[in-house]
Amino acid sequence: MKKSFVKLILSLYLLCLGTLSFGQILSSGLLKTKINIGEPNTLKITVSGLNDNEAISADKAKLLPYHFHIIKDKISRDKEQYTRVIDFTIYEEGTFNLPALDFKIGSQTQKTIPYTIEVGNSVKDGEKINDIMNNKQVDLGLRDYWQLYKLYVLIAIIIICFIILAYGFIKYGRKKSAEKKSPANQTIKALEKLKAKKYIEKEDYRSFYVELIDITRGFLTSQYHIPADVLLTDDLIDLMKKEDKISSENEKIVEEVFLRGDQVKFAKTIPDKSDAEKDYKDITGFVKRSYRDIEFDKLRNDV
Incomplete structure (x- = not known):
């Protein structure tokens, strides 16, 4: 409870500071601070009051830490507002920190609020995971095998054609060249x-x-x-x-x-x-x- 209250006070402080100092308001919100392994989560970042200024941040590959796997990264902007919505997930169990992210707005740099995310495992120890449906035996026909292996067949044909062309060039190309000389x-x-x-x-x-x-x-x-x-x-x-x-x-x-x-x-x-x-x-x-x-x-x- 105290942590939530402190974050709220910090958010209000940064909001006021951004408004008084720069004229632009940078805000961010995390959908969940507790998720299960592989569960999607959303981080939304908004910059308002741009007044034709540019909001610049790190690209998709460098914005979030290594353990955060980005599902979708969408940016929308107009003259007054910049919005970035990032859907992500984490595939490891544990506690992960989402640090304050730098955003350059005009000539100034502002930071978002840092977050801590707890990632749990919904499967209990010793619990057996069953498939929803039993495995089904599927009979494959010639067309199915062709779809599976056509790439390898085409590569083999290309290699064979190349060998034939190389042999023909070596055998007959040199002979014709010698004849011309x-x-x-x-x-x-x-x-x-x-x-x-x-x-x-x-x-x-x-x-x-x-x-x-x-x-x-x-x-x-x-x-x-x-x-x-x-x-x-x-x-x-x-x-x-x-x-x-x-x-x-x-x-x-x-x-x-x-x-x-x-x-x-x-x-x-x-x-x-x-x-x-x-x-x-x-x-x-x-x-x-x-x-x-x-x-x-x-x-x-x-x-």
């Missing part, structure tokens, strides 16, 4: 660029054969490891025949094109348009067929 593919691109320059159509045969032979020399060096980029034409032809890395068909094409190209470069002959087109076509075919020479050479070395 192969001497044959690079040479085909160089020949296409040569064709796009339209030397034959412009009858600039010297420029055509200079670039065609340079491209072919680079291909022979990178694909067959023949030092074609430093050898004269006659020496190159002799070396090709001696090493026998190129098939006779391809060897004949290279020899004819190189000899004709030298004659054109040194202005000894002027080729026909059909000869230039045929030489371009033959070199392109030679590059595309070159893999056969490489495979045959590997087989011969293995034997």
Whole structure:
């Protein structure tokens, strides 16, 4: 009784002090000071006479002590009044203190009344707790099992798809990348660029054969490891025949094109348009067929 009277006097004192000193009235009320474990309780905090001032307090996670589990935290405000209603509960038995809470109103800080809450256990020692209803056996169908385990199934499918994609990328992606970097593919691109320059159509045969032979020399060096980029034409032809890395068909094409190209470069002959087109076509075919020479050479070395 004395405690209640003291709290009442303290509340009136703080109310008067707030009214006289700041012009705003901060009040708080606790619904119950005694509750059972898990029973909801309510703390209501009101600030009146704001006169457009802002009332600021700690957020939901930091306002109440650790043991107080917030169920609902609702704030309403207008120009003159701020109201905060907090529904909470406590899941432990014992006595817990709800300390004075700080509220910043305008440039001043005011505190609420501290409270003490006693939390009891409605179940007596030794008392048996019975379920309201007996456990019931439920038969699950395929749809029920799907609802229970669909997340795990979907995760497993995603993992399997990822593994398949990774395997395909490692196996085929690298292979395609290697193919793009192969001497044959690079040479085909160089020949296409040569064709796009339209030397034959412009009858600039010297420029055509200079670039065609340079491209072919680079291909022979990178694909067959023949030092074609430093050898004269006659020496190159002799070396090709001696090493026998190129098939006779391809060897004949290279020899004819190189000899004709030298004659054109040194202005000894002027080729026909059909000869230039045929030489371009033959070199392109030679590059595309070159893999056969490489495979045959590997087989011969293995034997």
